[in-house]
Amino acid sequence: MKSKPILTAAALLWVSSLAIAYLAGRGSGGHSAEAAGAAGAGNNVGGRLSALELGREDEEAEERAGEIGELVGRRGAAPFKQLQQAMAMRNPVERMNAFMAAISNMGVEDFEPALESLGDDIKTGENRREIGLLLYAWAEKDGPAAVGYLDEASLGREGYSLYYSALSAWASGDVAAAEAWAKQKHEGKDNNENYYMLGVIDGVAKSDVAYAGRLAQDLGYGRARGDALGKVVDELFRDGEEAAMRWVESIGAGDERFRAGAAGRVAAEIARSDPQAASEWVMGLGIAEKDRAVASVAYEWGRKSPEEAADWVSGIEDLDLRSRGMETVVETWTQRDADAAGTWLGQMPASPELDR
Secondary structure, eight states: OOOHHHHHHHHHHHHHHHHHHHHHTTTTSSHHHHHHHHHOTTOOTTOOOOHHHHHHHHHHHHHHHHHHHHHHHHHOOHHHHHHHHHHTOOSHHHHHHHHHHHHHTOOGGGHHHHHHTTTTHHHHOTTHHHHHHHHHHHHHHOHHHHHHHHHHHTOGGGGHHHHHHHHHHHHHHOHHHHHHHHHHHTTTOSSSOOTHHHHHHHHHHTTOHHHHHHHHHHTOSSHHHHHHHHHHHHHHGGGOHHHHHHHHHHSOTTOHHHHHHHHHHHHHHHHHHOHHHHHHHHTTSOHHHHHHHHHHHHHHHHHHOHHHHHHHHHTOSSHHHHHHHHHHHHHHHHHHOHHHHHHHHHHSOOOHHHHO
């Protein structure tokens, strides 16, 4: 039996997959939309429960409980009885707690019949939170079996979020095997968008963020790498901004795009809480990554205090960087208070960065 490890890891996955779930419903246009296709439309693993979802769950709770009840009758196993009770609950907090308790009591042979008891939900998107948690817990015990089950379900792009759950758990215990599977799954594709690797990176980042960073970089330029980079940076900040800054500085000069993207992400995160510290750090970066990092700081600082942000970018010696930073501040300021931004611009003397 495995209780607290499953509860803790699965709960973390439930929360972290909210970002993937959010992206999933964005369609097929724009930068974030490609990640949306990766995550799968309509996914809400670990997401907040909307009023509509609560209503739908209330209506379907008894039906699902009945299906699991049939399974209880056939197998007579305690975990399935717990699942039956959990799925019948209408209070979402009590339901999730009971569901997690049932998962903790499952053996490796219990997960497939438990998923089968949910019928076509794995394809329709119903009860996606519970399915994601079942897959995560199953993959902790038997990663190949969990992803094999998904392969047999033939979910297409809409199943990426469920692969994410399973691969994250599998990589937490055996990153080499999960990584090899994800790379083989993407063989023959003529692009860098291996979204299977996102789950692997999520799983290994918890214990070896440096290796997760190398996996992200190895993806090659593309939206999947951008999503992976975001996960790596989030994990780095668990150890503080100094760790994140050191990691950016450790990235070799051979991949300027990746280093610039990493610098921009880290600079933005620091600037949200301490824009002054972020502004000092970015000015010490190499020219290749400064452009993205300056824009990130200008944006975050401009949202809080556009006057201070404008003062900072006005003092940047490099004309191109100053122009990029000023443009970002003015755009951000205009969105927040167009009149104030216009008044400030009217008082400014003519300068190359404002004339551009």
